[in-house]
Amino acid sequence: MVEDTPALEARDLRKVYRRGSEEIVAVDGISLRVARGEFISFIGPSGSGKSTLINLLGCLDNATSGSLRVGGEEVLRGGRGLSEAALTRIRRRVFGYVFQRFYLVPTLTLYENIVMPFAFFRKPGAAADPMPIIRFLGLEKRLRHRPGELSGGEMQRVAIARALVNKPEILLADEPTGNLDSRHGEEIGDIFKTLNEKEGMTVLLVTHNPRMAARARRTITLLDGRMA
Amino acid sequence: MKKLSLYQIAAKNLLRKRTRSVLTVVGIGLSAWVLASLLGFNRGYDAALKKDIDNMGFQVLLTAKGCPYEAATLMLKGGTGLRYMSESVIDDILLQREVDSVTPMLMQAVFDPDRGDSGAIDAYLGIDPATFPGMKSFLKFKQGGWFTDPAARVAVLGYEAAELEQREVGDKMLIPDKNIELTVVGILERSGTQDDGTIFVPIRMLQKEFGQQGKLTAVGIKVDRKADTAALENRLYDLPDVQVVSMAQVKNTIMSLVATAKVMVLSIAVIAILIAMVGVINTILMSVFERFQEIGIMKSMGAMPKDVFRMIWTETIILCLLGGALGLALAFGLAQVTDLLIRRLLPYTPTGRLILIDVPLMVTTFAVVLGIGLVSGMYPAWRAARVRPLESIRSEGD
Ligand SMILES: Nc1ncnc2c1ncn2[C@@H]1O[C@H](COP(=O)(O)OP(=O)(O)OP(=O)(O)O)[C@@H](O)[C@H]1O
Numbered sequence: 001m002v003e004d005t006p007a008l009e010a011r012d013l014r015k016v017y018r019r020g021s022e023e024i025v026a027v028d029g030i031s032l033r034v035a036r037g038e039f040i041s042f043i044g045p046s047g048s049g050k051s052t053l054i055n056l057l058g059c060l061d062n063a064t065s066g067s068l069r070v071g072g073e074e075v076l077r078g079g080r081g082l083s084e085a086a087l088t089r090i091r092r093r094v095f096g097y098v099f100q101r102f103y104l105v106p107t108l109t110l111y112e113n114i115v116m117p118f119a120f121f122r123k124p125g126a127a128a129d130p131m132p133i134i135r136f137l138g139l140e141k142r143l144r145h146r147p148g149e150l151s152g153g154e155m156q157r158v159a160i161a162r163a164l165v166n167k168p169e170i171l172l173a174d175e176p177t178g179n180l181d182s183r184h185g186e187e188i189g190d191i192f193k194t195l196n197e198k199e200g201m202t203v204l205l206v207t208h209n210p211r212m213a214a215r216a217r218r219t220i221t222l223l224d225g226r227m228a
Numbered sequence: 229m230k231k232l233s234l235y236q237i238a239a240k241n242l243l244r245k246r247t248r249s250v251l252t253v254v255g256i257g258l259s260a261w262v263l264a265s266l267l268g269f270n271r272g273y274d275a276a277l278k279k280d281i282d283n284m285g286f287q288v289l290l291t292a293k294g295c296p297y298e299a300a301t302l303m304l305k306g307g308t309g310l311r312y313m314s315e316s317v318i319d320d321i322l323l324q325r326e327v328d329s330v331t332p333m334l335m336q337a338v339f340d341p342d343r344g345d346s347g348a349i350d351a352y353l354g355i356d357p358a359t360f361p362g363m364k365s366f367l368k369f370k371q372g373g374w375f376t377d378p379a380a381r382v383a384v385l386g387y388e389a390a391e392l393e394q395r396e397v398g399d400k401m402l403i404p405d406k407n408i409e410l411t412v413v414g415i416l417e418r419s420g421t422q423d424d425g426t427i428f429v430p431i432r433m434l435q436k437e438f439g440q441q442g443k444l445t446a447v448g449i450k451v452d453r454k455a456d457t458a459a460l461e462n463r464l465y466d467l468p469d470v471q472v473v474s475m476a477q478v479k480n481t482i483m484s485l486v487a488t489a490k491v492m493v494l495s496i497a498v499i500a501i502l503i504a505m506v507g508v509i510n511t512i513l514m515s516v517f518e519r520f521q522e523i524g525i526m527k528s529m530g531a532m533p534k535d536v537f538r539m540i541w542t543e544t545i546i547l548c549l550l551g552g553a554l555g556l557a558l559a560f561g562l563a564q565v566t567d568l569l570i571r572r573l574l575p576y577t578p579t580g581r582l583i584l585i586d587v588p589l590m591v592t593t594f595a596v597v598l599g600i601g602l603v604s605g606m607y608p609a610w611r612a613a614r615v616r617p618l619e620s621i622r623s624e625g626d
């Protein structure tokens with residue numbers, strides 16, 4: 001029964017931005033069902049609404065209208081969303097986020113950056129020891145370093161480790177390789193694939209790179225805020 | 229491996245812009261210094277003044293009506309304004325039951341044409357060796373000691389009186405005009421009071437040589453510890469031809485003079501605190517703005533508004549407490565300098581330590597500084613707590 005509940009279920013999501021009198025429909029009525037353990041990539045031209053959509057799905061933003069269920073729990077219905085605190089509770093239980101930029105704290109060591117989520121929240125069932133994750137990402141030799149001393153690929157791996165310590169059900173990645181060269185990009189792509197295949201993690205990946213997108217089992221192309 | 233707490237994140241963040249953090253701490257430190265010195269001054273000055281007044285030896289001074297009792301007035305009037313009362317007044321005073329002991333005094337002023345460029349007034353204070361030294365037991369001798377014969381031609385010099393003429397015990401000195409030779413038998417240490425400039429001589433001798441037998445210019449009265457000084461003063465007013473100078477009144481007069489200065493220093497402290505607060509708010513707010521993205525990411529990782537609020541508040545409080553510690557260290561280390569500064573500013577300063585920094589004062593200073601931190605951290609912390617996770621990601625393109 002629980003296994004049947006989809007990880008995410010969006011119906012007729014719309015997001016409208018107002019810039020003065022001008023209205024920009026960034027996401028224009030998207031309905032989407034994401035099963036548990038799926039790996040979906042989102043592609044499409046710049047401005048097609050990929051980031052907006054993934055932010056709505058990840059509860060980082062409220063849609064203008066539509067409804068959204070996360071793991072069976074109603075987050076949004078008829079455009080009316082939950083409070084910020086309630087959204088935070090869902091976010092920290094369900095999602096891990098990786099962005100194009102790494103947003104590491106420069107004053108903290110690499111290890112401290114990785115365990116920082118625990119300063120705010122420790123999910124029951126999350127591994128007490130972050131070392132397996134750190135080893136999986138090949139970061140164990142650099143734990144005392146600070147972000148400024150790392151390469152871009154290493155920094156992105158730190159950001160991924162940070163997203164993973166609370167054992168999220170869904171990993172959201174918005175152009176995670178956008179700032180990396182192709183070799184490091186490939187590495188990150190492999191990491192997502194392994195997480196999906198070995199750990200059964202649901203992965204939603206926004207990318208411009210067709211080789212990255214090819215790693216997913218399903219690819220959704222967006223055009224002007226709609227699924228093409 | 230070790231855990232990471234919210235407070236550690238806050239503390240480490242202050243290292244990000246070291247110079248800025250240090251400058252802010254210095255700003256708070258300076259205002260805490262002003263505050264601690266002010267509070268220390270309030271305590272120290274009152275205590276020192278009380279000690280000085282107690283050191284007068286007597287609580288009530290009786291002078292002849294119209295008689296100037298301050299050395300300064302005496303000098304201005306050139307000693308001509310002296311008025312006298314009869315020695316018999318002592319018997320009247322001793323009848324009062326509040327009186328512990330009484331000492332008669334005769335002041336004589338003589339113009340000395342050889343002193344300084346254009347001459348100066350020498351003040352001779354005739355005292356009774358049987359009662360005066362007992363009342364002024366705090367006076368310490370640098371050389372020699374008190375005379376015992378009330379009629380001998382001897383003198384005890386105050387510190388400055390001796391210094392001025394480079395006198396030693398055993399030296400002979402002449403009273404100008406009178407052709408009387410006095411032998412110096414004692415020299416006092418510096419007391420910081422009028423006594424420093426005084427030449428003490430036996431009262432009988434002074435009365436005789438100046439033709440003032442049976443006359444006094446002042447009587448010092450030591451009141452019983454437990455007695456009601458005010459009641460005694462009221463009855464002394466009834467004595468004919470005398471003027472009652474109450475040391476309690478003198479103290480009040482000085483205190484009210486100094487109160488003005490205290491208010492001034494207090495406003496400086498308040499201004500310093502306000503400036504420090506603005507500095508703290510500015511520093512923390514800037515660091516919040518710089519970290520919008522980081523804070524947004526923290527919120528996407530599950531930080532609640534109250535977590536972020538607490539983190540930023542902690543940063544503010546750390547800055548303020550460090551500043552408080554610095555301020556107290558400054559107040560301690562520079563107490564002597566501050567002391568000198570205040571002595572230059574105030575019309576009258578007692579001799580003891582003017583600035584008293586003790587544990588309650590340190591606690592108070594820290595409490596105020598903590599208050600500054602709590603108040604000035606509130607707005608930046610609130611701003612940070614309101615950051616929405618998406619703001620960080622949206623500004624990606626910038
Ligand atoms: N905060 C905002 N205010 C106004 N318009 C916005 C805002 N965020 C996005 N948009 C607009 O919404 C549309 C979709 O933007 P979105 O960032 O989702 O595109 P994208 O597919 O992620 O593009 P890219 O590949 O360049 O990242 C764009 O036209 C964009 O200008």
Ligand SMILES: [Mg+2]
Pocket residue numbers: 050051052174
């Ligand atoms: Mg985008």
